Amino acid sequence: MSEMKNQAPRRKFLKGAAVGTAGAAALSFPMISKSQGVQNLRFQSTWPAKDIFHEYALDFAKKVNDMTGGEMSIEVLPAGAVVPAFGLLDAVSKGTLDGGHGVVVYHYGKNAALALWGSGPSFGMDANMLLSWHKYGGGAALLDELYKAVNANVKSYVYGPMPSQPLGWFKKPIAKVEDLKGLKYRTVGISIDMFTAMGVSVNALPGGEIIPAMDRGLLDAAEFNNASSDRQLGFPDVSKVCMLQSYHQNAEQFEILFNGTKYNALAPKLRAILDNCVEAASADMSWKAIDRYSKAYDEMQKTQGVKFYKTPDSILRNQLKVFDEVVAKKSAENPLFKKIVDSQRAFAQRAVKWDLDTNTPRRMAFDHYFPSGAKKA
Template structure:
């Protein structure tokens, strides 16, 4: 009996050691399987000059991906013009000249007019965050993929980063009525080209890095770009001291992350999940950073650069919408996909903006209470 117990004990020990050895092999081998090919490197380009805060946003996104993958994916982001011109990004990524890029959808407007619906116009009373809600949950993502497929773009597009309402632009003198825009040589992009043309301007769609030089040389009379931080660092206050705030020409826009489709499809599923979550993390971080930096530069342009800011008159805002309506009616009649996207946006906007208007309290009353002429914030 004792001998039998000893034999069974040796047998059990051999089984245990054998199982442990197999487990050890699995534990050692697993990391080699995952990292057999080593880190994946990608070369990207943004559509922004290196000094622009938008290029900083592109670098922020890449860093999040690089950090979250533990270095398994390394994205290098070059500034506009390093490989291709800013407006050449879509072709470069689609053809594999670049692995990916950072820009805005409306920069591809020349490929298909419907692409401008992700950034140009009044947004049917939606702000940029609501437009992103439509994109993610209201069918926009699927429509954009369909749109890119229709023009043969070999890309995967991920949108993020809701932008605040953009200024009407920089002028030699304040504009008081729609007629003041007639005959002006003006820079803008997307459907805004059609809107400002309808308002009587002569439009030139220049990339961001070329605008200030064109203003300085008199090649254009006025221009819009995006925000206080970008406008300041690009040098707008050096060539103009008049900026008109608030406009419907680009009320709701966002950034776009582009991947070459083959490069993206070849990534491990877990890495794709990291990228998807990095996009959303970057979206929130960009929004918070924008509030901090834009407000600082807005104040400093007034106190240091001596820029005078004016609110765009309501007459111009109303005229913008009237012209925009005519532009999109015409394009929808000519372009079935444009019409499909337009109808999808309007259906979502009617529901979402009605909820917002009925639910969200206006902040102007609170601003005046705390920071107006008789504001009480100083007494708190």
């Protein structure tokens, strides 16, 4: 009897322990609410389906789809599938699209200050430095302030550093500033103001419309972005001369947009996953770009007869001078523009000096190891 009496409290204890363990397990492995369901999001990029930029958008979506384990599914459509490329911000803000992939400078028409995330010399910063300013130097908060000023209901992620963009594709090499005057030329952002002041007739077209316009003679020259994109868009079919290096878009990044209401309704865990997917996609994109851009650059010279030339320093200096004049004018007209410029300038003074003083010149090493291929563009 005494043994049976001793077993009763033991069974009671074990039962209680089992309940406690089950409760602990429930706390450790929370159930996903079935009512929330899968978050199916429809995105559009601002790029043609064949462009590597659209591929970057698909890369980001795949990372999100994989890392959320099926809780979120992003579908990415190419430019024009729902709205024109330059209509992306309005479409995402209104909820016509759940999100999109493009560049901040495409929203230039809303407020000129938006172009400061891609147009101009960025006070000597490269694209990675500009991203550093955005994340750690106050840029993200300033962009949020800008979007509130234009009543855009969006969550913006700026990511993906781009190399310095070429001056563009021309009928013949550009030797001096005067050679640009009167040309019908495609560019975007503050570059419109800069080239207009240099005597150029500017037309801001989305990427997919550039080559048809050049083919029909509506444009004499144009810039888009990089060797891979330019080749895919068909620039070598309408021009055999590309001028490398320019300050008009010296440092630019991509932008991933979410509708603000849709984003804020996401579970904190999903928002955290998005934060980390953006940074993973940014690193992956920059590595892929080096591989693909260098291959396209090499192949266009070897198989398509394209000649690349370095933009003369006289033109680069003139760009800096004219850009300063444009910035002074817009800063006087727009206090928020000035606030952003002042923030970038202060960050650049410190960051660019550190970079120039610290990093070893690559040209010397390249000329040493590859003397036969050391011919400069």
